Amino acid sequence: RYSLFYNHLKNIEESEGGLDKFTKSYKTFGVNQLADGGIYCKEWAPGAEAVFLAGDFNGWNPFSHPYKKLEYGKWELFIPPQDGHSPVPHGSKLKVVIRAQNGALLYRISPWARYVVRDEDKVNYDWVHWNPPQSYIHKNPSPKRLKSLRIYESHVGIASPEGKVASYKNFTYNVLPRIKDLGYNCVQLMAIMEHAYYASFGYQITSFFAASSRYGTPDDLKEMIDVAHSMGITVLLDVVHSHASKNSEDGLNQFDGTDSCFFHSGYRGNHQLWDSRLFDYANWEVLRFLLSNLRMWIEDYRFDGFRFDGVTSMLYHHHGIGTGFSGDYNEYFGLHVDEDALCYLMLANHMINTLHPECITIAEDVSGMPALCRPVAEGGGGFDYRLAMAIPDKWIQIIKELKDEDWNMGNIVHTLTNRRHEEKYIAYAESHDQALVGDKTLAFRLMDAEMYTNMSVLMPLTPVIDRGIQLHKMIRLITHALGGESYLNFMGNEFGHPEWLDFPRIGNNESYHYARRQFNLTEDDLLRYKFLNAFDRDMNKLEERFGWLASPQAYVSEKHEANKVIAFERAGLIFIFNFHPYQSYVDYRVVAFKYKILLDSDAGEYGGHQRLDHNTEYFSEEYPHNYRPNSIMV
16 A cells, blocks of 8 residues: 555656645636636536637637647646737636537536535536635634644534535634634634535535535635634544535536546446445546645645545545445455555645645545554555444444443443544544434433423423433543544534424425524523533533643543442543443542542533532542552542
């Protein structure tokens, strides 16, 4: 693998003038404004017979501005300035016109288009030349690379209690302050890369270089990121390079009239479950396109890194379909591994680490590919973090299948600690996957229909709501403290957001009712959501103070099956969990020296029963317990 990576890197140096020049192609491909007012256009369309540029600027004449054919399927066009002004004004609509091999004329959006919009009365998107007289100027530097990542996974469009598509402006002024107050230091943005189908959750990309216009302009997004940086918040982009939409009118599919171009042709170029196209990572121009795409998001918008979606699908020719992973090393090495895709990921991480070493990369991989988060120089994939995807599945399985008294403490601890500790993992109890229609969030699984009737503090605390609130806090804290080297939460789940997430589509009569986040629930003093919100905030603030995510792995001193107690040490703190459904303990001995309560899920401000005295200091005695010389009674 390293040999393949090294050969690619060597070829880039020899034939393209180096990695810096190769990945800066976003400045030359597409339609670009020149300093003298002229326009330079460049496209890669190897299957085209001829290429033209048409638009508002030439009255949509499809033949007046032909491209010149270059080597290797590339085409270029220079349009001189007119009286010192651009011949293609800002806001002009454009299309690349492809004459296919069968003679048909195809009107396409450039794969490198920076801004595409759709009028309400239209089905398809329009490519709009974005070159404002004054672009947004960033005022704030990016935050320094974080040791402890506390990630708030977000979707701009649903970030409002109102049933509509919310805006970048709304997120900037209403949501970012909330994220800051909750103690999260990183926001991970989904559905930013343009996608024609809103209900795809941003995972069927049509324009890779365009920020979604349904939330506002590119400058609105730049301002949003700049304001986040002013708050010390790192901003990550959920990047989708694992596949692309089959949409040929708005997207890359059949751009030059052929089945291939950016993708594998035939069966190999189609994802059978996602109904989307699969990139040909061995193709030189595909590498240019994808690597330049990453660099553009970093340098133009100031993103601080990426969460790579669908990495498992990229890594294997079987794309993980119908395949289980047990950890056997034969599953990770062999002809079933797509070495070209893995090499692309190594190149991407090498480029980011070389040109922007402050940036962070995260792999969404369910397979457990070894060394994915080790440096490329070691033959690894080069990622900084990987998602601990077994953890949310474990919590769902426990809550769905087991009675409270049957919870297995050893199994919980094993799931939370079963990782290669030389690779960093992002722990999470639930993400957007669990919030989507057809699934359930932890809060909804725990409290279900009673969330509609019994979340008011004016109502008696029912056993279902009481159990749900307490377990919601405990599950999130033990996952945060024991499950990894970073923590992630999907927006709204921190306070037990009711119901599910469903985007407007034909199946729900295009309703926005479930495509929103009801942040207002936490602001109502008569509702119990405020307790979960406060606990999540103080949990993050405590991590900010003690930094357990950046500390070595925890020492688990107890996982007692009969008592349902888990105790462990990390970052100088003692974490003690009693998962027993009805048994409390007096004078319970645990390993420790001296301690004072810092965070208590039973405190009144978190909806607990206030059974512990927070003013008490506990001192240890020389009484050996669980292989430690000192212990205390709690």
